[in-house]
Amino acid sequence: MVKIHERKFISADPDKCVGCQVCEYACSMTKEKAFNPLKSRIRVVRINQLINLSVTCRLCENPPCVVACPRDALTQSEETGLISVDKDKCNGCGWCIEACDYGAIMLHPESKVVYVCDLCKDKGEPQCIKWCPEEALELVTSDVLAQKARITAVKKLFQEAIEETRSKR
Amino acid sequence: MYGYAGRVLHVDLTSGKTHVEPLNEDYARKYIGGIGLGMRLWLANSKAGVDPFNPENPLILATGPISGTMWPTGGNGHAFVSKSPQSFGVGEAKAHGSFGTELKRAGYDAVILKGKAEKLVYLWIDDDSVQLLDASSLMGKSPGETEDAIKKELGDYYIRVAAIGVAGEKLSRMACIINDKTRAAGRTGLGAVMGSKNLKAIAVRGTCDITVPKLDEFMEYVKEFHERMKGPATQKYRTLGTPENVLVHNSLSCMPTRNYNNSRFEGAEKVSGENLNEKFVAKIIGCSSCAMRCEHMCVVAEGPYKNTMTRMEYETLWALGPYCGVDRLDAITKGMELTNYYGIDAISAGVTIGFAMDCFERGILTPEDLDGIDAKFGNAEAMVQLVEKIGKREGIGDILAEGAKFAAQKIGKGSEKLAATIKGVEITGYDLRCLKTAALGFAVSFRGADHNRHGAYAFDVKGKVNRLVAEKGRGKMVRDMEDTYNLIDSFIICKFSRGTYYKELPDMAKLYTLVTGFDITPEELKRAGERIQNVARLINIREGLGRKDDTLPYKVMHEPIPDEGPSKGAYVSQEELDLLLDDYYEARGWTREGVPTVEKLKELGMDDLIDIVQK
Numbered sequence: 001m002v003k004i005h006e007r008k009f010i011s012a013d014p015d016k017c018v019g020c021q022v023c024e025y026a027c028s029m030t031k032e033k034a035f036n037p038l039k040s041r042i043r044v045v046r047i048n049q050l051i052n053l054s055v056t057c058r059l060c061e062n063p064p065c066v067v068a069c070p071r072d073a074l075t076q077s078e079e080t081g082l083i084s085v086d087k088d089k090c091n092g093c094g095w096c097i098e099a100c101d102y103g104a105i106m107l108h109p110e111s112k113v114v115y116v117c118d119l120c121k122d123k124g125e126p127q128c129i130k131w132c133p134e135e136a137l138e139l140v141t142s143d144v145l146a147q148k149a150r151i152t153a154v155k156k157l158f159q160e161a162i163e164e165t166r167s168k169r
Numbered sequence: 170m171y172g173y174a175g176r177v178l179h180v181d182l183t184s185g186k187t188h189v190e191p192l193n194e195d196y197a198r199k200y201i202g203g204i205g206l207g208m209r210l211w212l213a214n215s216k217a218g219v220d221p222f223n224p225e226n227p228l229i230l231a232t233g234p235i236s237g238t239m240w241p242t243g244g245n246g247h248a249f250v251s252k253s254p255q256s257f258g259v260g261e262a263k264a265h266g267s268f269g270t271e272l273k274r275a276g277y278d279a280v281i282l283k284g285k286a287e288k289l290v291y292l293w294i295d296d297d298s299v300q301l302l303d304a305s306s307l308m309g310k311s312p313g314e315t316e317d318a319i320k321k322e323l324g325d326y327y328i329r330v331a332a333i334g335v336a337g338e339k340l341s342r343m344a345c346i347i348n349d350k351t352r353a354a355g356r357t358g359l360g361a362v363m364g365s366k367n368l369k370a371i372a373v374r375g376t377c378d379i380t381v382p383k384l385d386e387f388m389e390y391v392k393e394f395h396e397r398m399k400g401p402a403t404q405k406y407r408t409l410g411t412p413e414n415v416l417v418h419n420s421l422s423c424m425p426t427r428n429y430n431n432s433r434f435e436g437a438e439k440v441s442g443e444n445l446n447e448k449f450v451a452k453i454i455g456c457s458s459c460a461m462r463c464e465h466m467c468v469v470a471e472g473p474y475k476n477t478m479t480r481m482e483y484e485t486l487w488a489l490g491p492y493c494g495v496d497r498l499d500a501i502t503k504g505m506e507l508t509n510y511y512g513i514d515a516i517s518a519g520v521t522i523g524f525a526m527d528c529f530e531r532g533i534l535t536p537e538d539l540d541g542i543d544a545k546f547g548n549a550e551a552m553v554q555l556v557e558k559i560g561k562r563e564g565i566g567d568i569l570a571e572g573a574k575f576a577a578q579k580i581g582k583g584s585e586k587l588a589a590t591i592k593g594v595e596i597t598g599y600d601l602r603c604l605k606t607a608a609l610g611f612a613v614s615f616r617g618a619d620h621n622r623h624g625a626y627a628f629d630v631k632g633k634v635n636r637l638v639a640e641k642g643r644g645k646m647v648r649d650m651e652d653t654y655n656l657i658d659s660f661i662i663c664k665f666s667r668g669t670y671y672k673e674l675p676d677m678a679k680l681y682t683l684v685t686g687f688d689i690t691p692e693e694l695k696r697a698g699e700r701i702q703n704v705a706r707l708i709n710i711r712e713g714l715g716r717k718d719d720t721l722p723y724k725v726m727h728e729p730i731p732d733e734g735p736s737k738g739a740y741v742s743q744e745e746l747d748l749l750l751d752d753y754y755e756a757r758g759w760t761r762e763g764v765p766t767v768e769k770l771k772e773l774g775m776d777d778l779i780d781i782v783q784k
Binding site: 033133 | 237238239241244267274327350351376377378379380384388395398399451452453454455456457458459460461462464466468478480
């Protein structure tokens, strides 16, 4: 018997995300009682007007940030996959930042230690998801993500097949 | 202080010196922020009669008290104010996106730009550090290219930039200031004022926290407005968007077509919002902190203008389309993209091209004058070519870049009667001949022809009044709408969200108090809206404008609508205009010449400005 992945993280749907930054404001408001995207654990990237996506921690298996930390300041919870930062050990050297492929772990502008999404564990649910006006953010497992991608792909194939049959008539 | 950063940045481009002064709290409370604060600061920092392109004409950049918060649509706006090179009176334009919020986080309510740099520079505001940097490598670049280049040079992707294009560098009177690639402070030619200072761009990085006095209460209110914004009040903007107006206006015969030769367009179906959304809209995106999203990004998928990408709204679609007789959305989209590229106001560009086409059809402009362009109404390629010429100030474009009014003065031969401008500013997509409440609103608008200073067309279009009749009572209606619109532009919330303020003034007063901590009643807020109208009027009076300038384009007053349908035969006579103006001035408590009285100014607590009317 294999165990289904239970680890959940926040994923943004690129078709729905419009780059409005509401998630950034919701995050900094929740975590820092201030409106300041620089203190948000989720950040928006707008490559051009059509390509917008919010990015945050993906709670990787065997996370590179944890591996990279020379001071063992970062640990990952076996149960939830959340990364926690030991503020006394972290000296802001930035190896974890360099190791993260998603820019999801950042150096806090004031405390000078790194910080990362914790899914708002004290709030019960991630506040960015709650506030997103587009419902573009979702808490997913890697299995669910794969399923969604699969279904979308098959739907597309199916559509093309239909169009092909139509044109042959 | 909450809501306000409490600081105003002064930049002297001539000497390169900058200094910060505390925000005058009296100004903040009386004029709120945005255009209100901007206009008061402009008055305080300028001398009467200054030429718009003189270094001593200040260009003011202002945020509002809501800027930088999470308030939906309110967090993200900024306003530019100066003396307009089109009207020689109030010039003001706002834009949304993510620029205003950054400036607020950098710790400024306003920036006052004076002087003229020796060579092209850009202003880099990095919180407390303010520098003028060489922009010679940015010369000739579009606002979008400038934004990318500055981000690269300064090495931060999240820096926000507002920039002018080549049109602003070359002092085109229709030049605008663009931020976030597609968001324009479009009207009244302020891009040229920026260009006259040799200022290519303003780049900002702000890292300060924005806080509110009672966070939980504020967030409750934000939540409520997030819900309201999902409802019917904003549905239009979230679905078809403003291009929905094309078919609505056409059915009422109130869509100026072919430079006001007609009021309905036989090609309306082809350029309808419905068609645009079906074939061109690729995605609807949103500004920072917005819970609505309205920005319809259009992409041309095939044909000669393939891969064009731009935002599209009704006014710009109308100006480059029906107003030029053009019924091709691919070309209109291309024209729009080019206006963003060169940094010109797409409304003014379209209306000026419509004017040029009218001149061409009447033989006032010859094919030689037009560099061989066959500028017949409806020639889509010609429209696109003329946008390009205007943008570069090349050939005929050099004259047309001055806008319809000044171009007509240069062209002569009776073309003045064809220029559809008010106070030198090109008209927008409402046929004023058959929308008489709107006609009054447009005539008295302090920044020239504009629907965004009053929204009075709503009474006409929605059938709340007989739109074909000029009668007493309209003055009061326009006045009340103006006051509200002044507040919207001084808070700087988005006009598309206005319907979500169900109770209007009480809702806005609650918002103001939640953000600033200053108690304010709806009545006091109303008075602030009135005060802002009066300060704008005082600027225009000081700069020599008056009743004579509260007028309408020649065609609106002399050429009745020829088209069959509900508006046939309509126009606005001088008698009607006089009646409307008298009624409006009376409602405002101004003299018959449209000058605020000393009593009115005292009543509004504007004693410090009385000398303007006592001269």
